[in-house]
Amino acid sequence: MQFSKLGQKFTAHSGIMQLMADLGEALNSDQPMIMLGGGNPAKIPQVQQVLRQRTYDILLDEARFDSIIGDYAPPAGNFAFRKAMADLLRREFGWKLGPENIALTNGSQTAFFYLFNLFGGETPDGGFRRILLPLTPEYIGYADAGVAEDLFVSAKPSIEYLDDVLYKYHVDFAHLDVGDDIAAICVSRPTNPTGNVLTDKEMAHLAQIAREHDIPLIIDGAYGTPFPNIIFTQAQPLWDDHIVLLLSLSKLGMPGARTGIVVANETIVQAIASMNAIASLAPGNIGAGIAQDMARTGELIRLGQEVVGPYYRAMAQKTLGWFAEAMGDTPYRIHKPEGAFFLWVWFPDLPITSAELYARLKDRGVIVVPGHYFFPGLKEDWRHRYECLRVSYAQPDDVVRRGVAIIAEEARRAYE
């Protein structure tokens, strides 16, 4: 049996497939793995308790249960949830939007798949436009999402050294080239993998560029604001009719429900609905059903601010401490953790590639994500690309700490 050209592209080795396969393997493995790869959120007891209660609420209302499980959503997604979400965002931030500005997808990755191909690729008049990622490292899951080959173009950041260990990436606006061949701009905020949070000033600048070029600025808020709010700095949520804000229930604790939330102008929302109809008939109802009252009451935002954000902020600090203890005089730097739940660990002048370090760690039962996958669209050679690992701190303390100790050992061995 022979695959099409597109079939071969989509089934070639991809970073996101390796990441998700590692995650699944570790979760289903008989031998305990130290799982610091993947983007699985922590099981925070207060959150799990709320999710169980909301699910139980649905079971108590037979008609509601029957409808959530037994009815197809409309192509843009469950209407009641979209309305509750629009009301919440209007109430909290004064954004002028209604349910017609909200579309749901089966996870926000699906929304990215739609959006990148909706805007990028061959133009109706035979040209070609790309998606600009203004700052790499950027999310591994974007890299292979293009139907068209070579869909992304991206830029190196400028680096600010904060102390002996910490540093921070910034968008290098001086070298950012936005021509007519750019179909959309996309950033994750907080950045996955680095935990960088683009400043309000950087965001305003990007939004201005998008408006000037009449192209969308796609903001991946899967870990961000206004929920789950895994952000440890000041960061203002922003939205206007040129901004496509992607939110998710996954990092709050519901990845199994696959609920992505697109906040956009009506044209884009209708396009997402059309693609949902074609590629999946309708998005699922269950995540929306569980979260509906949480959106209506604002619990979604409160949980982020009071429970989820503080939980990961504490974990980030602890994990920085464990690295400091374990690394000794082995060279390393870590991007300042400003959000999400990863440390982006840089081993300057590492004598082996990050792929090799990943493999050695996997042999020792520690799963991380090698950094070289996080530079989609970057054409120029940059050694930095092969010197970093993404290390999740969403596991319990003892697991993360043991993992960090083994990472330190293997890094030291690599430098010897």
Next chain:
Amino acid sequence: MQFSKLGQKFTAHSGIMQLMADLGEALNSDQPMIMLGGGNPAKIPQVQQVLRQRTYDILLDEARFDSIIGDYAPPAGNFAFRKAMADLLRREFGWKLGPENIALTNGSQTAFFYLFNLFGGETPDGGFRRILLPLTPEYIGYADAGVAEDLFVSAKPSIEYLDDVLYKYHVDFAHLDVGDDIAAICVSRPTNPTGNVLTDKEMAHLAQIAREHDIPLIIDGAYGTPFPNIIFTQAQPLWDDHIVLLLSLSKLGMPGARTGIVVANETIVQAIASMNAIASLAPGNIGAGIAQDMARTGELIRLGQEVVGPYYRAMAQKTLGWFAEAMGDTPYRIHKPEGAFFLWVWFPDLPITSAELYARLKDRGVIVVPGHYFFPGLKEDWRHRYECLRVSYAQPDDVVRRGVAIIAEEARRAYE
């Protein structure tokens, strides 16, 4: 803002978008609509009761709930469910398969989107291969699922007249042309929209053609065998390493959970997993979680055989009776209902198009699906295409009966 060429294709008017939008509108409308469009399953009390109980079982087991809602599945889908499903199919039919032969997707529509593009379209050496639908009318949801333009090629059936009203389509093997430009063959069984069930002999013939050409035979079993078993004739389930069998939990009563099940050889299952990773990270866990014990114990098959199948078989007979009562001497024919939950009503020499009849019915508060959407890939002119409606009988008796009466009135008026 400008969409790509592909974006324009996916956001152009599509039959499946109209169908799903009608469905959503009717479910959320303030005025009661008579909803005989869409593919929403009936709410059968015995089924709803089981689904509620299985959901409650999950809530009672905190660790299981936390894992189902709080963990990403691996890219091929929840492992425990895939294992239970493989065990069930091996036990019931003796098929030689394991969990490595099962992949889950967010609804079976998503699996079709993957499969059509995995096989069909541009070949690696610059050729072009299409998906063959050997018998139209065929499912509306396939029509727009191609990334490539003009992905489908299809054939007219032969027609067997059974009595004054009933008739049955057959695959016209004498005129079926399967050249090297065919990438895969696809049939729905029972056929959506007609309720036709291809005979075991027709299926064996198609399977043989697929094997001879080393291409997959994709069988859409969303309504079929072994579950939900909405089949009113004898029909043997079949599977081998050239057959891709697509099953779903939707028509059993769980469309809100979006759970498609692909049964295929390992290469195809791994390809589906790769596409899941790229287009959605992972399929959802909740449908799989609710149905896992139902697969393990065989309840999934029993419910179909003892409850779901008989329910729709009785509705089909009643609806045929209501048509006989209401139509008087207005010309009409109905495809013999052998499965699924639609009547495919043919108005020979109808003076208006089925699209116009659909619009007149919608004005009167009755939603059906106009037949012309169900001929994807059919190049030749065929008046039959504009003379049919798909009428769902998944609503309560009084709703279907009132709808049928209005359909009869409008048909009569069209012939006057």
